[in-house]
Amino acid sequence: MSLMSLLNELPQYWAEGAIRELEGFRRGLSETYPIEDDPPPLTPYTVVYEGGKVSLRRYQAQGTVRHKTPLLICYALIKRPYVLDLLPGRSLIETLTKKGLEVYLIDWIPPTRADSWRGFDAYVNEDIANAVRAVQLCEDIERISLLGYCFGGMLSTIYTALHQETIKNFVALTLPLDLSVRDIPLNSTMDHVSEETINLITETFGNCPAALMKAGFSSMAPIHHALDKYIGLYRNKENKGYPEMFDLFERWMSGEVPLAGRIFRELILDVTRKNLLVQSQFVVGGRKVELKNITCPVLNVVADRDDVVAPRSSLPFIDLIGSDDKANLVFPTGHVGAIVSGAAQKLLWPQVAAWLADHDG
């Protein structure tokens, strides 16, 4: 490796990066987000229900041991979910199904401009409720296990608080709960964006555009996205596996999905600025979301090195709920590593599966 070689290759990496960003921009601006651009799935599934903004996937349990209680995974609204099923040995879906779990995944259908009216009420009390009902019917069971990741964790928390009777066990993964925590420096900048500007975003675009969310995520680590990741690629280009992983990840990282206008406004103005959820003052569909109404067993998985959702934002969750059987599981990983790292697949998710097995009866 030499400086000249680096200076020769860096412009090529930047050009490829720019093309990826423009393709992500095109996808985000499309009136109907092209989900057919997703890479082919690793683990086979069938779509068992479609309605509202939900396409419900079913992944069959593998092996001889089979849990009685199915697991429904609620992913975030703002990214495509194929990161959960990325590569052999790095697939959360594969790991959980091999542990004998029948796994269902809410594949959120990206919103169009016509969906800008959708808020937390529509996503929680209609979409998630319908998905849970579909799982109940498929499995002939009254209560299911629910796992929510990041923003999906927030939606799942609200759902469980409002519909506790349908949930047997709840696993929260990197849950952004206490949003008064300002450990992520960019949050301080966003505090200065006025309520008028937030409303102007949805007045202009209907929904929150994918490009705006992409700008937000990139701004969290600008030097990494502008330069350091390409330097890392250059330094590891001889390591088989690194460039392939880089390409897959970059594809996912440039795959932001628009966020429906109303839920965007509610998220920023009510949940983030006023921090209503952690105070049990957030109203969804005319009902107050009281965290103490969550009484089922809860496992709160926190990534110790998370630089997207500060760990201090997630940890208070178990102190606010009404469950007797609850625990924090803090794992030394980052926000994405919790899903795809080898350590997570070998150590974290078997622990989660064992916890679910213990609470299966």
Place this chain on the structure above:
Amino acid sequence: MSERSQSAKDVLIVYKSLLIELPVAGAKVSLGVAKDNELEGIAWKAYEAWVRLVNRSTDTLYQNPFFGDSVGRGLHGLLQIQRLTNSVGGAVFAALRSVTGLPAASEVQAMRAELKDLRLELRSLIAALPGRPAMPERAEMRRDEAAEEEFIKAIDGRPPAARRGKGAAKAA
């Protein structure tokens, strides 16, 4: 270690590497007495220290209220321009559309919705068929899991501000 002392340490690394170690290593290379990759190792050490410094500076900038106000005002201005552009463009092209015969966005959207319904119907018919085709397979690729782990550590590794000098998050 506090952020300020870590920054001071990184500044020292950068200056020491650029002003002392790199020239010395360069001289050793020209004399043929340098160790393998010595020059490269020093350069990467300086680069990594520089990246840490820039990251910390960026975090400090984000916490500056003046910067936050500027971002807020700038975003508001851009959105107002975009809104005006949308309105003017919509009005101009609405007139042109009737001349050129191009469909409106709403007509295209309605067509897409119809196509989606047809796709759902086709999918349910295919699901009912015996011996339906398997899911598309990914191309096999030879993998190096250690290299993949290196990549994940690189993108996951930056700790949040609270951890730097304030103690790690603890399990309850």
